[in-house]
Amino acid sequence: MNHQHTPAQPGATNSTARRKRLIGAVIMVGFIGAFFLLREHWSHIAGYWPYLLLLACPLMHLFHGHGRHGSHSGGSGQK
Template structure:
């Protein structure tokens, strides 16, 4: 029986291969989207990383510890 990790590696490998061939055939279109992807990187990072953890120590001080 195949483990979960093996399936994950197989799917990731297949995704990389498909991505390579799609980019190879549509490189001009992909480069045209690059400026928009760079502009979207900041809002996407803020969605998933919540501003890098700002305010983790809000409301706590050394005296309370």
């Protein structure tokens, strides 16, 4: 049984690597842009930190989802 294994699409691995590089570059440019935006407007943003902290509590309760990591109902000895 002598036969050659060829990939279905020879350029598929090359385009996937390019796509990953492009996505990584876009993410890095986004981080750099966010850094400079925050740096320039920090005095405007700093006044909202107490309100953002208070807003984080209900958002954590809303998005946490009690059924994912184990439910609160049930006894301590039940499995």
